[in-house]
Amino acid sequence: MKRKLLSVLLAVSMLAGGILTGCGGSGGSGAAGEGAQEESQGEAQGGTGEAASSGGKETIRYMIWGDAGLYEQISASLQEAYPDFFEKYEIEVIVGGTGDNEVAEKIRLALASGEPCADVIQLNYTQVPEFAEAGALEDLSDIYEGTEDNLTFAAKALSQYKGQTVAVANQVNSKLFYYRKDIFDECGVDPTQWKTVDDMIEASATIQEKYPDAYIHNCSKEEGFSGYDAYMMMCVYDARFSDENGEYICDTDPGLRKALETLKKIFDSGICFGSGDFTPDWEAGLANGSLIGEFTGSWFKLFIPGYAPDDAGKWAACPWPDEIRKGSEAGGSVLVVPVFSEQKEAAKEYVKMYRLDSEGTLAAFQNADRTPITQKEFDMIAEEPNSYLCNDYWTVESASYDENTFSIFNYSPNAVAEMTILNGWLAKYFSGQADLDETLKGMNDDMKNQIGNALE
Numbered sequence: 001m002k003r004k005l006l007s008v009l010l011a012v013s014m015l016a017g018g019i020l021t022g023c024g025g026s027g028g029s030g031a032a033g034e035g036a037q038e039e040s041q042g043e044a045q046g047g048t049g050e051a052a053s054s055g056g057k058e059t060i061r062y063m064i065w066g067d068a069g070l071y072e073q074i075s076a077s078l079q080e081a082y083p084d085f086f087e088k089y090e091i092e093v094i095v096g097g098t099g100d101n102e103v104a105e106k107i108r109l110a111l112a113s114g115e116p117c118a119d120v121i122q123l124n125y126t127q128v129p130e131f132a133e134a135g136a137l138e139d140l141s142d143i144y145e146g147t148e149d150n151l152t153f154a155a156k157a158l159s160q161y162k163g164q165t166v167a168v169a170n171q172v173n174s175k176l177f178y179y180r181k182d183i184f185d186e187c188g189v190d191p192t193q194w195k196t197v198d199d200m201i202e203a204s205a206t207i208q209e210k211y212p213d214a215y216i217h218n219c220s221k222e223e224g225f226s227g228y229d230a231y232m233m234m235c236v237y238d239a240r241f242s243d244e245n246g247e248y249i250c251d252t253d254p255g256l257r258k259a260l261e262t263l264k265k266i267f268d269s270g271i272c273f274g275s276g277d278f279t280p281d282w283e284a285g286l287a288n289g290s291l292i293g294e295f296t297g298s299w300f301k302l303f304i305p306g307y308a309p310d311d312a313g314k315w316a317a318c319p320w321p322d323e324i325r326k327g328s329e330a331g332g333s334v335l336v337v338p339v340f341s342e343q344k345e346a347a348k349e350y351v352k353m354y355r356l357d358s359e360g361t362l363a364a365f366q367n368a369d370r371t372p373i374t375q376k377e378f379d380m381i382a383e384e385p386n387s388y389l390c391n392d393y394w395t396v397e398s399a400s401y402d403e404n405t406f407s408i409f410n411y412s413p414n415a416v417a418e419m420t421i422l423n424g425w426l427a428k429y430f431s432g433q434a435d436l437d438e439t440l441k442g443m444n445d446d447m448k449n450q451i452g453n454a455l456e
Contacts, residue, residue, distance in 0.1 A: 057087075060343050060350055063094045063118035065103050070368055074354065077367035081359045089346055100124040100333070101416060104131075107338060111136055116340040119347040122170055125158055125331035130413040131338075132161040133455075138337040138344060141165040143352040147374065154401040155373035157408055158331050167334035168355050169373040173297035174400035175232055175327050178304065180292040181316035181391060183211065191293075194321035197262060204271040207292070216293030217266065218282065221274035224267045224430025226423040228297065228329050231409050234259040235327025240410055241418055241447060246455030250444035251437075260429065260436060262324065267430055283307045295320060297329025298397055302369060305388040316391035319400060331408040371397070412454040421446045 096103035237255035275281035285291035382394035
């Protein structure tokens, strides 16, 4: 959706209910992990325009995508830690759709209609620029007071947009390489020593001498890399679609060119399994030993135990090769309080308890595997080994959050439209329908024609 259209929707919203008054800022989609969780039973619900109540309690409406059960479990764990809060408030988990883009659309509709849809909303960081630029997100700086020095670098990065504190990290998705350590060890391959892409390609050949049907990476056989896989590589080279004025520069940006060249090199190397992620073939490959590695986001730790339950203790993780280590998988998912929230202060308090307070952070981890975003609490959980992954996993993940490794792609307010155009041209590029120059020029022309300016 064009930023210009969103401005019109916001204007309608202000006329309808004045809901944007008092909002922070004009300032100067997406991650894979949670979007692929089980679809919740029950339909997505809309706002009523007034905070509901039940049994004398006030209701905080919490909109997520995917599995409502997970967030109900988190809220249940918090009730034990904060009984006074839950004597006054109850949490209603609302499923906004199966993915983050559907949740973002619910926000757009709420802004246009003046009908509030939720008090706390889960987004991927991909969508934060759109709503932050529109002035649709509450300032959250007050809930961080006293915790600033305890945040990981990744959590700090996810909380900010152009100097505004508008989000709280829900799930950090740093870049890690997950691999079958038993098979790598048997073949004499140590991925912690890889420096370059060539190193990992050569190591894959070594493994395939003994396991010819085993692959250390994955992408679509027909359409190659797209979506979050592409953005993880673009982070490495500080790729940009547009300049500081919002003018599209896809055909001249050296980082974007280098990122696509590197992805094509990997695609052509023969190290990839050849199935889209979150497909039956992908899940089967992880379970049967055909897919023995994944260059992906740290969300993978939550999924591999379910796909390959018999391989506990055989999977490990390490950083990507030095040459392509920097970046993240869309940064991660975040929690925001929209300006139309009818329970702003209570919503902020809930988010603070869940992700910033020590007791709530540890309860969410112990009961729902929600990894802490605060360093002290992360260090506490790291005292015990991961129940599935070996090789001192928590130390590896913690290191992937630091400022020398973690970075977020420079998403614009038109990130969703840009991603759609990118994916279309990447499919042509990897399938041989367009060469690199044609791909970059085609992307640039389409972004100019369909979007206009990245910042508008």
